[in-house]
Amino acid sequence: NAGVMQNPRHLVRRRGQEARLRCSPVKGHSHVYWYRQLPEEGLKFMVYLQKENIIDESGMPKERFSAEFPKEGPSILRIQQVVRGDSAAYFCASLITSGITEAFFGQGTRLTVV
Amino acid sequence: KNEVEQSPQNLTAQEGEFITINCSYSVGISALHWLQQHPGGGIVSLFMLSSGKKKHGRLIATINIQEKHSSLHITASHPRDSAVYICAVTDLKAAGNKLTFGGGTRVLVKP
Numbered sequence: 001n002a003g004v005m006q007n008p009r010h011l012v013r014r015r016g017q018e019a020r021l022r023c024s025p026v027k028g029h030s031h032v033y034w035y036r037q038l039p040e041e042g043l044k045f046m047v048y049l050q051k052e053n054i055i056d057e058s059g060m061p062k063e064r065f066s067a068e069f070p071k072e073g074p075s076i077l078r079i080q081q082v083v084r085g086d087s088a089a090y091f092c093a094s095l096i097t098s099g100i101t102e103a104f105f106g107q108g109t110r111l112t113v114v
Numbered sequence: 115k116n117e118v119e120q121s122p123q124n125l126t127a128q129e130g131e132f133i134t135i136n137c138s139y140s141v142g143i144s145a146l147h148w149l150q151q152h153p154g155g156g157i158v159s160l161f162m163l164s165s166g167k168k169k170h171g172r173l174i175a176t177i178n179i180q181e182k183h184s185s186l187h188i189t190a191s192h193p194r195d196s197a198v199y200i201c202a203v204t205d206l207k208a209a210g211n212k213l214t215f216g217g218g219t220r221v222l223v224k225p
Contacts, residue, residue, distance in 0.1 A: 031210060043157075043200065043215040056209045091157060095211050103147065103211065107156035 003027065004094050005074075006106035013082050013113050021077040021109045025094030032075045033103070034060075034067060037089040046090075049075060082113045117141050120201050120216035127223050133188040135219045137201030140182065147213065148175050148186045149200040157200070160186070191223045 003026035013019050025032050034046040036059075045059040049069035060067065064082075069075040079086055089110050093103040118139045127133050137146070148160040161168050161175040163184065168175050172191075177184040188195055201216040208214075 033210075033212065035213070035215075042217045043202075043213075045212050045214070048210050048212055056212060093157075093213075101211065102159050102162045103213065105149075105157035105159065110154075 003029075004092060004104050004106035006090075006092050006109050008109060009107060011109055011111045013111065015083060015113055016081050019079040019082050019086070019111055019113075021079075021090050021092075021111070022074045023077070023092030023094075023106055024074040025092070026096070026104050029094035029096045029104070031095040032069050033093045033095075034075070034077050035091045035093065037091065037108075039088065043091065046077070079111075082111075084113045087111055087113045116217070117205070117214050118201055118203055118216040120199075120219050122219060123217065124220045125222070127191050127221070129192060129223055129225050131191050131223075133191050133195070133221060133223075135186045135199050135201075135221070137184045137186070137216055138182060139184075139201075139203050141203065141214075142206040143182075143203040144206050145204045145211075146177055146184050147202045147204075148184075149202060151198045151200060151218070153197075160199075188221075191221075193223045193225050196221055196223050 005024040030051050032049045035043045037043045047060045047067045048056040064080045066078045089108045091108045092106045121136045145164045150158045163177045172189045174187040198218045200218045202213040
């Protein structure tokens with residue numbers, strides 16, 4: 001699990017600001033998943049990306065949220081004009097393939113909107 | 115009804131006790147995962163199962179595909195086992211390896 005690096009670990013934003021969450025997958029992994037854990041709730045799928053492609057974004061809110069996984073560099077989850085309800089822990093998981101393999105999770109980014 | 119249900123939601127045990135956490139799911143799956151999350155911490159993958167039983171140290175995970183049920187057992191529990199244990203499944207119909215999670219079981223082991 002040490003291989004998936006998320007930063008920052010903690011992020012505080014005022015309402016209306018932008019939040020950028022970064023995820024560097026395990027070296028060699030080309031499949032990245034973002035999950036959100038709202039306070040006192042379970043984890044929920046947001047988006048699944050392969051290098052340069054969004055495969056499934058069915059769990060992502062239609063507005064203000066976007067994700068990318070460029071050819072070079074980390075995957076970015078971007079939240080524009082944050083609201084208090086966006087406060088949550090955001091986890092990234094990476095896999096080497098799309099097949100059935102163990103998922104490696106990052107430590108998460110805890111976003112607090114004040 | 116959630117696709118993945120865990121029980122109990124909370125569990126308190128004395129050090130040394132045997133602990134069982136249950137997970138039931140309603141969809142066809144290709145794999146089931148047991149995960150561990152410490153307070154304020156990241157998520158660690160404990161097991162990935164598609165059939166039968168796996169053991170790692172004091173942890174044992176079993177799955178019954180026909181009954182759509184899995185259990186996670188902790189033998190000789192220790193205070194450091196205190197964490198939230200999460201069951202997650204990979205839906206056969208889902209793209210890639212997207213996980214659907216249970217609500218978690220909060221385990222507290224008292225010394």
